Amino acid sequence: MFVFELPEIGEGVVEGEIVKWLAQVGESVKVDQPLCEIMTDKATVEISSPRAGVVKALHGKEGDVVKVHAPLVEIDESGAGAAKPEPMAEAKAAEAKPMKPEPKAGPPKAAAPPPKPAPKAPPPTANGSNGHAEPMAAAGGKTLSTPAVRSHARSAGVAIETVPGSGKGGRVTHADIDAIVSQPAALKAPPALPIPSGAGDERIRIIGLRRKIAEKMVESYRTVPHFTYVDEIDATGLHDARANTKAIAERYGIKLTYIPFIMKALSVVFREFRTVNAVMDEKAFELIVRGEHNIGIATDTSAGLYVPVVKNVEQKSILELASEVEDLTQRTRDGKVALDELQGGTFTITSVGNIGGRFATPIINHPEVAILGVNQIHERPVVRDGQIVARRMMYLSPSFDHRVIDGAVAARFVSALKAVLEHPEALLVELR
Numbered sequence: 001m002f003v004f005e006l007p008e009i010g011e012g013v014v015e016g017e018i019v020k021w022l023a024q025v026g027e028s029v030k031v032d033q034p035l036c037e038i039m040t041d042k043a044t045v046e047i048s049s050p051r052a053g054v055v056k057a058l059h060g061k062e063g064d065v066v067k068v069h070a071p072l073v074e075i076d077e078s079g080a081g082a083a084k085p086e087p088m089a090e091a092k093a094a095e096a097k098p099m100k101p102e103p104k105a106g107p108p109k110a111a112a113p114p115p116k117p118a119p120k121a122p123p124p125t126a127n128g129s130n131g132h133a134e135p136m137a138a139a140g141g142k143t144l145s146t147p148a149v150r151s152h153a154r155s156a157g158v159a160i161e162t163v164p165g166s167g168k169g170g171r172v173t174h175a176d177i178d179a180i181v182s183q184p185a186a187l188k189a190p191p192a193l194p195i196p197s198g199a200g201d202e203r204i205r206i207i208g209l210r211r212k213i214a215e216k217m218v219e220s221y222r223t224v225p226h227f228t229y230v231d232e233i234d235a236t237g238l239h240d241a242r243a244n245t246k247a248i249a250e251r252y253g254i255k256l257t258y259i260p261f262i263m264k265a266l267s268v269v270f271r272e273f274r275t276v277n278a279v280m281d282e283k284a285f286e287l288i289v290r291g292e293h294n295i296g297i298a299t300d301t302s303a304g305l306y307v308p309v310v311k312n313v314e315q316k317s318i319l320e321l322a323s324e325v326e327d328l329t330q331r332t333r334d335g336k337v338a339l340d341e342l343q344g345g346t347f348t349i350t351s352v353g354n355i356g357g358r359f360a361t362p363i364i365n366h367p368e369v370a371i372l373g374v375n376q377i378h379e380r381p382v383v384r385d386g387q388i389v390a391r392r393m394m395y396l397s398p399s400f401d402h403r404v405i406d407g408a409v410a411a412r413f414v415s416a417l418k419a420v421l422e423h424p425e426a427l428l429v430e431l432r
Contacts, residue, residue: 002051004073009045012168015067016040017147018060019208023073027055029402038066039208040147040407063147065208143219145172150215156181157192161219170283185290203378210306220366223282225402228361228373229410233418235377235394241424249322259297260321261351262374264427265420267293267313270347273413275404277346279367287369288402296345296365297325301333307365308332309345318427349374359395369404373397 006016016038023035034046035055040317057074060066143161145153149172153160158180165172197203206214212423236260247255268279269295293314293386296307308328313321331337350367351374362373376392384391396417 001051001056002075002077003071004035004050004075005069007047008068009047010040012171013068013146015042015065015146015148017164017207017211018062018064018066019044020062021058022046023049023055025055025218029053029055029075034422044208047072049075051075051077057116063205065151067148078218100314102266112231143172144170149177153170153193154175158160159218159222161223185243189322193202213304216366217363220363224280224364224366224369226361226399227362227402227410228397228399229407229414230359230395230397230416231411231418232393232395234382234391234422236392238424239392239422241428245318245428248321251324252319254319254323255326256319256322256373257325258353258377259325259351260318261311261424261427262421263310263321263325263423264318265296265417266295266347266349266372268420268427269413269416270314272416273409275409276370276400276413278369278404280369280404282367290346292346294344294346296348296368297329298348298365299329299332301335303335306332306337306342307348308337308341308346309343311344326392348372351375353377353394359397361397362399364399364401369401370410371399373399385397 003139013160017040019037019039021036023029023033029035029049030052031050032048034045035049036047038047053075056076066072117392143163144165144167145160150160153163153172156177159178160172160177161178164170164330165173166176167173167348171319205396235258238258242256242261244255245425249370257417275287277289277293280286281288292312294309294311295313296309299306299308308331310321310324310328316324328337328341332341345365345368347368348371350360350362350371352360353374353376355375358378360374362371364371372395375395375397377392379390380395381388381390382391383389396414398410398414
């Protein structure tokens, strides 16, 4: 009986979460056949079998955290289909293999938009990686810790993003959590109480990407004092500008939505309101005002929420942006987006206008300091010059980090954005 232990799958990785079993007890497996998907703080990878044989035992269930060198799978090499291990097979098993596509967010140049680029690299994994075991680290100011430490913090009622890390590179350790737990009770959050199940209930384990999204949202909401400012704009001119240019876009095979107009309008307004296009360095407690306008587009996929980033919006025309948004969001939905296309954002747009609803209060994509909620355009009667007329109206509902953006600044920013969007003609002549 061969006991296969979880191999070392990356520098500094000491444990991983079992996201999905790809082999079952009683199943015959071959050398290099994938056994499971393991998620760490750095990547989600497939772990392959170094031996052939019959699976006799799986150590852990989906959602469990397994330490490196702990038993993972037991394989009976004398079983049906067993064969001698290939040379270096165990070494191969220790290599992190990119996952198969799992999980929707490219540009024409000047007058003639180029064809859409070919799919890039492996798809993002549950924590936004493309399957390679490379550091995700403090990109975006995320607290560094292993899944087990995060689980320990949750069970102890400790907000891990508030814990100073004593480990390598500021990583939070079990000892750091224990130090918080040992403080006087008045300083600790009460532990979570178990909730009993009732008849007809279904319990769904929150694992993988869903867990990472949950942790990210909690981190952002606990770290950032949010406030949302809502204003209504007359989107009739925006509607007409899009309608008048759709035919031009279609000649280049581009689907033109409202988002490229809004992105370009944001880029124009960022010139005056530079601190809105910024990120927070929590460790140094400094606001980093970005020179580039890299706008993320919140994208709903079958695997969960991803935010692919359109880089250098200030350098691109509306048609270029439309082409890139269409390509990037589609490849995100198809699981073909590259890791670097999910990083480096300076501001985020979240739009549910095509679904419905008047306005929302979006959570900031930390460490960014603002996010724009774009809502449904609806036709309704309004008063213009003393006359009741039909206009296409839309609410904008951006949220801001109140530590660095005051209410008055937010109001002026939205007013400036409103002025541009209500008269979008100027955007059409902004080639770059």
